Amino acid sequence: MKIVTARKILEANELAAQRNRNRFHAAGVFCINLLGSPGSGKTTLLEALLRHLDGPLAPGVIEGDIAGSVDAERIEALGVPVVQINTQGACHLDAGMVEAAVADLHLQRLDLLLIENVGNLVCTAGFDLGEQLRIIVLSTSEGHDKLIKYPAIFRGSQAVVVSKMDLLPHTDFDPRRVAEGLRVLSPEAAVFHVSAVREEGVAELARWVAARASARSD
Ligand code: MG
Ligand code: ZN
Secondary structure (H helix, E strand, C coil): CCCCCHHHHHHHHHHHHHHHHHHHHHHCCEEEEEEECCCCCHHHHHHHHHHHCCCCCCEEEEEEECCCCHHHHHHHCCCCCEEEEECCCCCCCCHHHHHHHHCCCCHHHCCEEEEECCCCCCHHHHCCCCCCEEEEEEECCCCCCHHHHCHHHHHCCCEEEEECHHHHHHCCCCHHHHHHHHHHHCCCCEEEECECCCCECHHHHHHHHHHHHHCCCC
16 A cells, blocks of 8 residues: 655645746746635636736636636636636645646746636645735635634735625625734735625726736846
8 A cells, every 4th residue: 555645745746836936937927826715706806807907917817626617718708818627526726737737828928827726715725836926815705704714824825805895784794803813814915805796996906916916027
């Protein structure tokens, strides 16, 4: 019997993540790992963000899902190059999956690569994909207690997007509790309050992403 320890898997992931990072750097591509629960509104946010990024940045997308291609079809409809990864049961993306998907993208033509991870707040946090930035999407309908329950993923993120702000009046979600949690977990994290369906807060997020991307390696 052969036993592969979690440590070995994470070491292999770290090597693949470094290869991805080198490729992104060589191609001048800024890479973002977009995280969040199932139904937090990652794809809807991505669509809104892509509509606001129509400036000089050429975006590409990798969609991670356990099965299907519904999210990739939504991105393709916007005319943005997209590759769908089906993890076939795995509940997170790893750097090797991203490395394989990148082979199907023309990296040289891109400035920005947005990776929508599998909807999961647990093990997605442990797998570096080679990204320069992690953004976590937290919807008002999920509850502000996610920061207490899943600290690791918030600790590793540079921005939190509170999504579905249009639903706020119908929930007990308290944005102040998010700010309080982040002061401990990730004090430098930027916070955006967004309603993608109402196009509120998206332009601000797009400007921040564009500024981070253009400050990357030059
Ligand atoms: Mg999605
Ligand atoms: Zn997983």
